[in-house]
Amino acid sequence: MTVPAEGQWRRPGRLRRRVGDGWRHAVALPIAALFLLPLAWLVATSLREGGRPPARRLEWVPDPISWANYPAVFDALPILTFAANSLLVAAIAVPVTVLVASWAGFAMAQLPGLWRWRLAALSFAALMVPVTAVWVPRFALFRAAGLVDTPWALIAPAAMGTSPTFALLFLWTFLRVPPAIYEAARLDGAGALRLWAGIAMPLARPTAVAVAVLAFGDYWSNFVDPLLYIQSTEKQTLPLALRALNELGRTDWPKLMAGVTLLTLPLVGVFLVAQRAFLRQVRDER
Numbered sequence: 516m517t518v519p520a521e522g523q524w525r526r527p528g529r530l531r532r533r534v535g536d537g538w539r540h541a542v543a544l545p546i547a548a549l550f551l552l553p554l555a556w557l558v559a560t561s562l563r564e565g566g567r568p569p570a571r572r573l574e575w576v577p578d579p580i581s582w583a584n585y586p587a588v589f590d591a592l593p594i595l596t597f598a599a600n601s602l603l604v605a606a607i608a609v610p611v612t613v614l615v616a617s618w619a620g621f622a623m624a625q626l627p628g629l630w631r632w633r634l635a636a637l638s639f640a641a642l643m644v645p646v647t648a649v650w651v652p653r654f655a656l657f658r659a660a661g662l663v664d665t666p667w668a669l670i671a672p673a674a675m676g677t678s679p680t681f682a683l684l685f686l687w688t689f690l691r692v693p694p695a696i697y698e699a700a701r702l703d704g705a706g707a708l709r710l711w712a713g714i715a716m717p718l719a720r721p722t723a724v725a726v727a728v729l730a731f732g733d734y735w736s737n738f739v740d741p742l743l744y745i746q747s748t749e750k751q752t753l754p755l756a757l758r759a760l761n762e763l764g765r766t767d768w769p770k771l772m773a774g775v776t777l778l779t780l781p782l783v784g785v786f787l788v789a790q791r792a793f794l795r796q797v798r799d800e801r
Contacts, residue, residue: 557779561585561772566764584773591763591770594777596749597756604666604752605734608673612730613723616676620685621711625697635686638679646739654743668744669737669752677733681726688722689715721792728789732782753778 555575563577565584588594623634654663662668676682692715700710716723738754745751760774 554779554783557772557776561769561776563769565769566767567769581769584770585777587770588760588774588777592756592759593749594753594756594774597751597753600666600750601735601752601754604669604737605731607666608670608677608734609727609730611670611673612677612681613727615674616681616726617685617716617719617723618711619676619682620687621689621707621715623682623686624689624692624715625707625710631686635683638683641679650739650743657744663744664746664750665744666750669734669740672740673730673734677730681730684722684726685719688719692718724789724792728785731785735782736778 556573559575559577561584562580562582563574563584564579564581565587623631626634657663657668657671662671696714697710700714705713736754737752738758741752741755745755757771757774757778761771764770
C-alpha cells in the first residue's frame with residue numbers, strides 16, 4: 516500500500532481554503548462596490564465646474580474636470596483651523612473612549628453572571644434613550660462646569676465611554692477569554708489592572724481597533740454637539756465649516772461636495788489603516 520506524501524495530505528485542505536476565499540471575495544467585492552459608489556459620485560461631483568447645478572443623471576467623469584473647487588474651499592473658510600480643532604477633539608476623545616469602554620467591559624466580564632447581565636441590560640436600556648432627551652440637561656451641566664465654548668465640552672462624553680455599545684463590544688470580547696487564564700494570573704498575584712493590561716487587552720486588539728474607528732467617526736463628523744456648545748468661530752469644527760460653506764453658496768454644489776470630500780478623506784484613511792490591522796490579525800490566527 517502506497518502512503519501519500521505529507522504534502523499530498525495538505526493539498527485538499529489548501530484547495531478548500533482557496534475555494535472558500537474565492538467565494539468570500541466574490542460576495543464581498545460587489546458589496547464593497549455598492550458602498551463605494553456614493554464616494555465615487557461625491558468625488559465626481561466635486562470635480563464639476565463651480566456654480567453648476569447637480570447633474571440630472573449619474574456623471575462619473577465630469578466634462579470638463581475642474582480642480583478649482585478645492586482651492587476655493589480653502590479661500591472661502593479657514594479650513595485648516597477647523598480641521599485642527601476636529602483633530603484635537605478626536606486625538607483626545609478616541610483614546611479615552613477606548614480606555615473607559617474597555618475598563619467598563621472588563622469590569623462587567625469579571626462580575627458574577629447575574630450582576631453582569633443586569634448591567635448589560637442596563638446598557639441596552641441606555642441605548643434606547645433618545646439623544647435629544649439629554650441635550651438640555653447636558654448643556655446645563657456643561658455651562659455650570661464652565662465647559663461651554665471649549666473643546667472639553669466635545670471631549671467630555673469620552674469620559675463615559677462615548678456609547679454603551681462600545682462597552683458591550685468589549686464585554687462580548689472579554690467573555691470569550693477562558694476564565695482559567697484569569698484564575699492562573701490571579702494565583703501569580705496579578706491584580707485587576709494587570710489582568711486588563713496584560714491579558715484582556717492584547718486578546719481584544721481587533722475590538723479596540725474597531726471601537727477606535729467608530730469613535731473617530733463619531734467625533735470627527737459630529738455636528739450637533741459643536742452646534743450646541745461651541746460659540747466662537749475660531750473653535751468650530753469641520754462639520755460646522757460645511758454648514759458655513761453651504762450658506763456662502765447654496766447653489767454651488769461642486770464646491771460643497773469638495774468640502775465634503777475633504778471631510779471624508781480622513782475617515783477613509785483611518786478605515787484603511789484599521790483594515791490592515793484586521794487583516795494582520797486574521798493572518799496571525801491562520
